[in-house]
Amino acid sequence: MTGNGYIAVEEAVAVPGLAERRPPITLPGTIDPAFVEHVMARLPDVADLRLPDMDANGVAMQVLSLTVPGIEADPDAQRAVDNARYVNDSLAEIVHAHPDRFAAFAALPLQDPGAAVTELRRAVEHLGFKGALVNDHVQGRYLDDPAFDRLWATLAELDVPLYLHPGMPPADSWHVLDGHPELDGALWSWQATTGGHAMRVIMAGVFDRHPDARMILGHAGEFLPFQLSRFDSRYATLAVPNPLQRPPSEYFGTNVVVTTSGVLSPAAVEALVHVIGADAVLFAIDYPYETSASAIAALERTALSDADRQKIGSGNARRLLRL
Numbered sequence: 001m002t003g004n005g006y007i008a009v010e011e012a013v014a015v016p017g018l019a020e021r022r023p024p025i026t027l028p029g030t031i032d033p034a035f036v037e038h039v040m041a042r043l044p045d046v047a048d049l050r051l052p053d054m055d056a057n058g059v060a061m062q063v064l065s066l067t068v069p070g071i072e073a074d075p076d077a078q079r080a081v082d083n084a085r086y087v088n089d090s091l092a093e094i095v096h097a098h099p100d101r102f103a104a105f106a107a108l109p110l111q112d113p114g115a116a117v118t119e120l121r122r123a124v125e126h127l128g129f130k131g132a133l134v135n136d137h138v139q140g141r142y143l144d145d146p147a148f149d150r151l152w153a154t155l156a157e158l159d160v161p162l163y164l165h166p167g168m169p170p171a172d173s174w175h176v177l178d179g180h181p182e183l184d185g186a187l188w189s190w191q192a193t194t195g196g197h198a199m200r201v202i203m204a205g206v207f208d209r210h211p212d213a214r215m216i217l218g219h220a221g222e223f224l225p226f227q228l229s230r231f232d233s234r235y236a237t238l239a240v241p242n243p244l245q246r247p248p249s250e251y252f253g254t255n256v257v258v259t260t261s262g263v264l265s266p267a268a269v270e271a272l273v274h275v276i277g278a279d280a281v282l283f284a285i286d287y288p289y290e291t292s293a294s295a296i297a298a299l300e301r302t303a304l305s306d307a308d309r310q311k312i313g314s315g316n317a318r319r320l321l322r323l
Contacts, residue, residue: 005060006296007317010163010218010261010284012067014043015090021083022076025069025169030181042288043067046094050287051101057292059285060314061323063130064091065105069168070135072110080109084119092127103323105133105163113147117154124158130321131160131216135167136190142197144204156212161257161320163216164198166190186262186289195222198256199231199248207255208245214255214320218284220268221258225276228252253277257320259284260312264294266301269312278308282316 027036042049054062066087074080084107091104106123108116123129132155134143143151143164155162170184170193177184198217207213217224224231228249235248252258253276260269261284273281285295299309317323 004314005058006283007061007063007314007323008059008285008287008292008295009063009216009282009317009321010165010259011062011064011287012043012289013046013064013091013094014040014067015087016044017090018066018083018087021086022074022079025073028168028181028185030185039288046098046102051098053287053292054101057296059292059296061101061103062285062287063103063105063317063321064094065133065163065165066091066107068135068166070133070165071107072135072138072167073169074111075139077109077111077115080111081115081119083107084109084116085122088119088123088127088129091129095128103321104129105131108132108134108151110134110138110141110148110151113151117150120151120154121158124160129160130323131155131162133163133165135165136194136197137167137171140171142200144200144206149206149209152206152210152213155214156210159212161214161216163218164194164201165218166194191219191222194219195224198222198224202248202251202256203244205242205244207251211255214257216257216259216282218259218261218286220260220263220272221252221256221276225252225258225272228275253280256280257282257316260295260299261286262290264290264298266298266303269298270302270304273302273304273308273312278304278311279316281312282320283313 071080071084087107095102095104106120106129108119110116120132183189231248257280259282263269285292299312
């Protein structure tokens, strides 16, 4: 890649001490122990493993965010408020120590929507964060809830995006997963649930009320971009009480942009650009859950133009996040 290197925008970090500040959360039992060991060594690390990996692969910057399970998994609202501040202060220390290599998305205590707005303002205005990342539902509540309208308004006012990321534990128990726990999580269910959450936000008219608000979706937009024509054709057949101002597809590429996190197929990256446009796709690795080399290869081996690869690799992140 030409230019100053890749900017990766969905890069997970664990904050030391957070686990002791909240009740234990059970991890899925289907994950290979060797992979768990690999990830757990890298999640809290910055200097020993992360920066050398970035240097070896030409990654100029990572935009860090708290790994799952995030602040959203805690049922105690006041503890969530305290822990969000603790996490964001910890991320700010990393960014301050390496300002040319790291930026950050804020963790928010959405259990208390008013406190979440206050913490968003603090993180952006005082800590210099580039937006917020939310791990799907918040104790079963979704971001189309009217209680979160102030959050969307504040995101638009501050001109920063909200990254909607998969989360755990799940909000619901699906019969389709019975007997196949391997389907629950990153293999399949997270794309379905997070994509469904994003569609709730769109269908609720959030972006009609807040036209300057922006949402980022990882994993090729949780594969929603590949269904845009169907969304439009089927929406046209519905009688809804509060119709959208635009066809569903027109919110993608404007209010909704996507990343390449976890998508290791050059063909899929090419298709994503064809359906949503190169200006709406940002590079991401999903480190340390995916490898930097594989994520980069998926972009470099496409038949996209050098200009489009440059936009995806770093240009769009610089523009959208003002890096």
